[in-house]
Amino acid sequence: MADNDLLAGDAAGESWQHTTDFTQAEMWCGSALYPHQRLFQLDDPKQFFLRQRIVDAGPITISDITFGADVRMDCGSFHGTYHVNLPLSGRIQSEHRGTQVVIDPTRAGVYIPDGDTSLPLWGAGSRQLCVKIDRLAVEEALAAQVEYGSAPVDQQLLLSPSLDIARGAGRDWAQLVLLLRGQLARDDGLAREPLIARPLVDALIHGLLLATDHGGRAALAEEPVAAAPAAIRAAVDLIHALPAEPWTTAGLAGRCFVSVRSLQEGFKRHLNTSPMAYLRAVRLRHAHEELRAADPALVTVTSVATRWGFANLGKFAAAHHALYGENPRETLRRAR
Incomplete structure (x- = not known):
């Protein structure tokens, strides 16, 4: 293997x-x-x-x-x-x-x-x-x-x-x-x-x-119950308040007093996404804003992407282009 x-x-x-x-x-x-x-x-x-x-x-x-x-x-x-x-x-x-x-x-x-x-x-x-x-x-x-x-x-x-x-x-x-x-x-x-x-x-x-x-496999096989909207709002608030925190789904679920699978089901039902996808979207916006404000002589796309938790630069560039219509290097070159 x-x-x-x-x-x-x-x-x-x-x-x-x-x-x-x-x-x-x-x-x-x-x-x-x-x-x-x-x-x-x-x-x-x-x-x-x-x-x-x-x-x-x-x-x-x-x-x-x-x-x-x-x-x-x-x-x-x-x-x-x-x-x-x-x-x-x-x-x-x-x-x-x-x-x-x-x-x-x-x-x-x-x-x-x-x-x-x-x-x-x-x-x-x-x-x-x-x-x-x-x-x-x-x-x-x-x-x-x-x-x-x-x-x-x-x-x-x-x-x-x-x-x-x-x-x-x-x-x-x-x-x-x-x-x-x-x-x-x-x-x-x-x-x-x-x-x-x-x-x-x-x-x-x-x-x-x-x-x-x-x-514990039997317990894991049980159908998850979607978390209540209040728990979803609490998770969303945590993500926006602390986007640089190394969140995991388990960490968010624990702070919101629901199970991991309940939080995942709740995000799917109420926001049509997952907790980690929502977090990536928030971090992508912060990364874009940092690129716009950066000095191209001192900052690289790699350093910004890594700082915001994007390990795959290709996927980061593709997501950035899909949302903002340009790749991250173009945004950095235009930075003030």
Whole structure:
């Protein structure tokens, strides 16, 4: 499933950690995953090495890890995070809460915060992204999607122990992880901007809830009830008052005391749009006004677009032209 474009930027640099010393590797790997875990060599020590890079954004940490020789990893029984091992190459044996899973580039391993966890065999040269998501962030994300008045959902989600990443929602979620990891690995990546990073993180967490099987799926399947006009007005007021805030649909819904899906349904019914589309329209107007007032010698279209949360410059230019009849560069050239 590795995509060459999404894996771009893998050239060695200061952000990579590389060692052939086993003690050093165990310490580094513990800092990336869990401090109490144990690592055991199963192969020729002369072939051993660890190569890893750690990036994080808010409640998500993504560790890109490769071992040069077969190892076994015991992770203990308490981790405090939901966790997905997303393989890029090779083969890894996994056991979590008594369930065994073979992880390869078609299937990821999924782990909940509690329960004995081990990787009896992490094959030589096998590379995987270890995605940790804070427990509270996942459980709050589910609570934000469930309709008020619905049957309560178990606090700790019993996620299915594996995820098919070769097709469907699982593959889409894996691609999103690769995108976020690639952006965070670059000092100039757009995900360094809060307006872009927060919606990506939010999408990754909510996407995991939609891609995996768990006890909360029944609640998510319930038909959403459109939020009342008062809640829609409150969300619209927040957007206009704080357009530069890194809003997500979940953030707006929480401030308006409705579920995510109720807010989405309410915007669709009353405004014929979505909360994020409405937000983009407001930000587009602010970006246009900034371009009109900017000094072309000091400001670029890219800097303005990025500041207002537009990660794709082509789509920004197209939306700007559709609304204002000219591309952003023309607006900037005419700026006073």
